[in-house]
Amino acid sequence: MTLGPLDWLLVTLGGALGGTARLAVTELAGLWWGRAFPWGTLVVNLGGTLGIGVLAALASWPEAGVVGWTFLAVGVLGGFTTVSSFSLQTLTLFREGRRNAALLNIMVTLVPGVAMAGLGWWAVGGGA
Structure with a gap:
């Protein structure tokens, strides 16, 4: 697959939204539950890995819906989490036996x- 200008724009916009959401969730978690434990990071990583699993299932695994995948999975969830791609790749290895x-x-x-x-x-x- 060759990436075009639209792909780069979608990842950039999605990453900006995901990064902003990550900051907001992390700050809210710190306010709600304190900062003695990284609750915010835990919430975004678990939520993001749930999200990428849902997207993968809806897209019949990432090959389908490339534009949506690029924006949502790579951009938004990539900016939102630190583990969503790693988690999906590991799950794929398990699914492949x-x-x-x-x-x-x-x-x-x-x-x-x-x-x-x-x-x-x-x-x-x-x-x-």
Whole structure:
């Protein structure tokens, strides 16, 4: 699939909406439930992964409805969450019967992801 100018525009607009919604939900969750735990991030990630699952089912998996998929899944949910694509890709591996690949994807994404965040923090003197 070749991406055209409309695809880029849809992702840009969707990402702006999703990012704005993420900020709003995160702030509301902090006000409602406090900031001692990242409730807002949990809410947007769980809500976004639910949303991408619904979209995938409605679109008969992402190949159908490319324009809507580009705007909603890649743009809006991509801007709204940090895990929607990862979750859908892992689910796809499970659905294809590739259990080991799905589990490997979980391990090589989550564990190194947390480690890389720690490395970045440490590299700029956050550990001092």
